[in-house]
């Protein structure tokens with residue numbers, strides 16, 4: 373699909389216009405200047421900017437059909453340039469989405485939102501004191517979000533504030549993410565830092581050496597500055613790929629280095645691949661009071677697991693689930709993926725029926741996304757996936773099934789190139805929500821990333837401004853530079869927390 377955009381000079385609009393077009397078409401080329409090519413459609417904008425912004429879009433296709441849309445939004449002149457631009461961008465996106473919806477007949481349930489965290493927007497409006505009804509109306513009128521998705525957002529926010537009533541006051545604490553970049557084998561859709569562990573013991577040893585160092589240093593900084601930890605999350609890779617002894621030493625380090633570990637609200641260890649779970653490792657988790665784990669079936673169809681390179685069996689998932697239960701794991705999450713190759717409503721129904729026999733405390737339902745770096749995306753032709761309508765049917769099935777089985781949605785996020793432009797939703801039984809997942813999605817506090825591929829997000833406790841910092845993804849670069857990465861993070865933490873302490877003292 374080629375779209376010629378007229379009347380928009382400012383380059384800052386290019387990306388938002390591209391992202392909105394991507395919601396409608398598989399591959400879109402947008403031209404901002406007349407290159408003499410004949411394009412499928414032309415969208416011409418007219419903007420009048422004064423005390424308000426008035427935007428108008430006119431779409432013309434090759435057969436001469438014309439669609440128009442207008443929208444007007446306030447433009448207070450006491451706002452920063454950034455906020456002013458944001459308002460103008462909303463107006464432009466609004467009319468652009470409207471003409472594309474009218475022309476294609478497709479309704480975008482998330483309206484003009486293309487970002488990862490739609491619930492953040494509603495949190496912000498409510499935090500600013502806007503009454504619920506008014507906030508919902510704004511989402512509908514300005515952002516063109518459908519009733520169905522607004523209802524979902526509100527449901528999620530209500531759950532989050534029940535699970536973490538002090539969510540808006542947790543800026544003075546931090547959460548910790550620990551990335552362990554090893555897995556038994558690499559799955560075809562995976563873009564995480566995950567290296568097949570076999571034959572890499574040397575690399576594992578050096579990596580763990582670096583990780584222990586990071587845990588000690590960051591733990592010391594937190595203790596010295598009286599900063600508590602809300603949650604800890606071991607992800608990766610698969611953190612249970614390392615041996616039981618290595619896990620034991622790691623958790624011993626956590627207890628020795630981190631402040632007030634007994635007060636941490638939640639510690640999760642991903643044990644995603646059932647082929648890594650053994651009685652010895654479960655024993656270690658229990659020893660250190662870790663009872664929230666994730667065992668991820670993704671699908672209960674054996675051929676699918678084979679096709680995506682997950683070298684474990686369906687029976688193994690079920691068996692390890694029962695083993696974990698028997699050994700005291702009382703908060704188990706399971707991940708499912710909608711739209712895996714060769715799967716449709718029939719296969720997904722089977723997966724839900726199998727889930728019903730296990731009833732984990734929480735269930736994360738992902739929609740397959742074609743991320744650029746995955747093997748699956750590189751060989752897209754090899755993998756046959758369901759069409760948009762069937763993906764939507766599966767999503768609806770998941771919604772109905774979770775509701776019928778007393779699971780409540782408590783977080784969601786969207787990805788680019790996600791099948792059917794849908795979302796990933798985390799559901800849980802009542803009071804079994806993962807606090808870490810809420811923290812990472814709603815960006816209310818700093819998350820310090822340790823280990824490989826761990827991304828830190830530093831959130832200014834006063835302004836909410838976000839600074840990102842990423843550790844390298846591959847173990848070799850990590851091993852070469854972990855001291856440096858640790859020092860850089862401590863420097864950022866000093867700037868952030870000391871600055872704000874000073875402000876408080878001066879006041």
Ligand code: SF4
Nearest residue numbers: 555558559562566609
């Ligand atoms: S188990 Fe998870 S992290 Fe490991 S390769 Fe598969 S998708 Fe990637």
